[in-house]
Amino acid sequence: MLSEFSLIDRFFARRAAAASSRAIEGALGIGDDCALLAPRPGEMLAISTDMLVEGRHFFPDVDPEALGHKTLAVNLSDLAAMGAEPQAFTLAFSLPKADEAWLAAFSDGLFALAERYGCDLIGGDTTGGPLNLCVTVFGSVKPQAALRRDAAQPGDDIWISGTLGDARAGLGVQRGEWSADASDTATFRRALERPEPRVFLGIALRGIAHAALDLSDGLAGDLLHILERSNVRATVDVDAVPRSAALRRLPPEIQQRCTLAGGDDYELCFTAPVAARAKVEAAGREVAIPVTRIGTISALQSAADRPAIGWRNAAGAPLTLTLQGFDHFHAD
Amino acid sequence: MLSEFSLIDRFFARRAAAASSRAIEGALGIGDDCALLAPRPGEMLAISTDMLVEGRHFFPDVDPEALGHKTLAVNLSDLAAMGAEPQAFTLAFSLPKADEAWLAAFSDGLFALAERYGCDLIGGDTTGGPLNLCVTVFGSVKPQAALRRDAAQPGDDIWISGTLGDARAGLGVQRGEWSADASDTATFRRALERPEPRVFLGIALRGIAHAALDLSDGLAGDLLHILERSNVRATVDVDAVPRSAALRRLPPEIQQRCTLAGGDDYELCFTAPVAARAKVEAAGREVAIPVTRIGTISALQSAADRPAIGWRNAAGAPLTLTLQGFDHFHAD
Structure with a gap:
């Protein structure tokens, strides 16, 4: 560690060590070659890694x-999409320079x-270099309860948590693609900068939902x-x-x-059987996160049929949408 | 994922998926929000993350x-230093552009x-950006068998595997700090570019060594x-x-x-009781990795005494070494 990076000890290692000794029984945290971690008895570790540049x-x-x-x-969101309960994370990052105020705010x-x-x-690595942040997150889940992508069934409803589009609207305002009033701009910006991972909803949906994922690249x-992993089709009501309310003003x-x-x-975005509608709505109420039904999963019609989305309007009429080339911030 | 990054599927995801379905029973690999992984029954996951810029x-x-x-x-080396058996890893990286020949060689x-x-x-993330590689590695180890940094005991021998210094010698040749003949240059370069993690030695030392770590920043x-984690002192025979043999020619x-x-x-670098000398040597022979005794751990002499290394020559005379400011490649 560069000597100037002793700041990092202050903002990360100490808080991490305190947290580890408190929360993870039998685990070994920062300060050795490896951290030691186990899932709960009978469960597996759900692991995801994301790099932000x-x-x-x-x-x-x-x-x-x-x-x-x-x-x-963004990493906790991957755990939510598996129905896994967060347990620990590692953080590796490169920084051009150790700026005390920046590190204090970032770590807060x-x-x-x-x-x-x-x-x-529970562990990490810090180095000099262009700003790059890499988190690997660990959650605990019973393997048979995990919300996988390949478990959608024909007849399933398709559900969405919260609302979609505010983050991209905020990016458009920042880029000058369109404009909004100060209040809507603040709403959009909050969605872009401070997404709330749907961890509690993912946990509440275990045993209810069939398939799930988190929306990072657009619906x-x-x-x-x-659809591809489950080998099925979808029909989605665009309306x-x-x-x-802010997005409706664009x-x-x-x-x-x-x-x-x-x-x-x-x-x-998750699928669940029609018979589970009341349970899905109860799960949403329990964790105070709105859930909305937007469509239906159906079987492929022939051996030549491919997984695809059929878009409809509220009247059920088919729509042809051109969504290619609409780049977003999270472009990869 | 950028469309140009579809190359990455070819070089990473397919080989990963094939490997996962072969080797990790019950695990879920690339293609879902998270991978699922469990240590062996009665063991914990040893986890380490390193970023290369x-x-x-x-x-x-x-x-x-x-x-x-x-x-x-460099990540497997951290598992070796815990005595953990490698199980899986995630890879996140940013690349300025997707160069097919480069990716083929890197993945090989x-x-x-x-x-x-x-x-x-078992998982990963790829993005555009300045070249940055972040691996998180997972091994399996019984918590009581893990080779921790805080377990050195007064009276322990201090041991080193292999030889030290060749990687830094190679860096010096590349930087023009000194020169060597073609054969020695190749030896140094190999040490710098292709270190062999001492995984099998770490496993063989479980139940024999007290404390261990891997040498990345210099002895x-x-x-x-x-010493700091175990609250002890060391005496090391520099000779x-x-x-x-190549380094001896500098x-x-x-x-x-x-x-x-x-x-x-x-x-x-590990410590072990004097009574275990024959076992340490047998462990080294078993995995065909030389091990060498270089010094001794001792207790602190007073409440004011601090963990430190006392350097000696072969005759036992104290040496004062100035090692500060000798920068190496892995500078953080």
Whole structure:
């Protein structure tokens, strides 16, 4: 560790060590060659890793506290999509220089979210270099209860948590693609910078939902991952896709592209049998996260049929959408 | 994932998926929100993460096959230092562009090492950006058998695997700090670019060694981590520190600095009781890795005494060494 990086001890290692000795029985945290971690008895570790790069996933002038939040949030969102309970994470990052105020704000945002979900920092690496943040997150889940992408069944409803499109709307405002009033701009910006991972909803949906994933690249592309892995088709009512009051004040064509191909939503998209509708709604109420039914899974019609999304309007009429080339911030 | 990054599927995801379905029973690999992984019954997962940045940990023109090897090797070295058996790893990386020949060579180097140690790629992330490689590695170990840094005991011998200093000698040749003939240069370069993680030795030392770590920043700094965590002192015979025939052909003062403060060695430094000498030597023979005794652990002498290394020559006379400011490649 560079001597100038002793600041990092102060902002990360000490808080991590305190958290580890408190929360993870039998675990060994920062300060040895490896951390030691076990899932709960009978469970497995759900593991996901995401890398955030300046200029590609966030603007160079982003609020560091929000960046700390988002760096962990996008990883917790992957745990939510498996129905896994957060347990721990590692953080590796490269920084051009050790800026005390920046590190203090970044670590505040990171640990506030980590503490809310009981997720302890157990290891890491720091180095000089262009700003790059890499988190690997660990959750615990019974393998048979995990919400996998390959478990959608014909006849399933398709559900969405929260609303879609605000993050992409916020990116458009920052880029000058469109404008909004100060209040709507703040709503959009909050969605872009401080997504709330749907951890409690993912846990509540275990044993109820069939398939699930989190929306990071836009509904149109991400839902297709479920369809391809489950070898099924989907019909989606475009008008049913939930959107915020702020987004409804943008032109309809922008609303549609933001909700369907926006990216950076970090809401859950999941499928569940029709018979489970009341249970899905109860799960949403229990964790105070709205859930909305937007469509239906169906079987492939022939050996030549391919997994695909059929878009419909509220009247059930087919729509042809051109969503290609609508780039979003999280472009990879 | 950027469309140009579909190459990555070819070089990583397919080989990873094949490996996962073969080796990890009940695990879910690449293609879902998370991978699922469990340690063996009664064991814990040993977890370590390392980030490698261009210009800081490797030269921009490094052989990509060697870089693939080293990226995983430095992480496996952390598992070796815990006595953990490799199980799986995740790889997140940013790349300026998707260069097919580069990715083919990089992935060849990575997977050749992964297969040698039965370590499967189970997840990852790829993005555009300055070249940055982040691996998180998972091994399995019984918590009571883990080789921790805080377990050195007064009276323990201090041992080193292999030889030290060749990697730093190779860096010096590349930097023009000193020169060597073609054969020695090749030896040094191999040490710098293709360190072999001492995984089998770490496993063989379980139940024999007390404390262990892997040498990445140089013996003088790294041994101090064991001393500080174990609250003990060390006496090291500088002339006993093992070095290669190639290194012995450099001037004595350079030999000494390369072996004691060189960095990038990825050899194990461990302590074991005197009564275990025959067992340590047998463990080294069993895995065909030389082990050399270089010193002794002792208790602190008073409440004011601090963990420190006392350097001696072969005659037992104290030496005062100036190792500060001898920078190495792995500078953080």
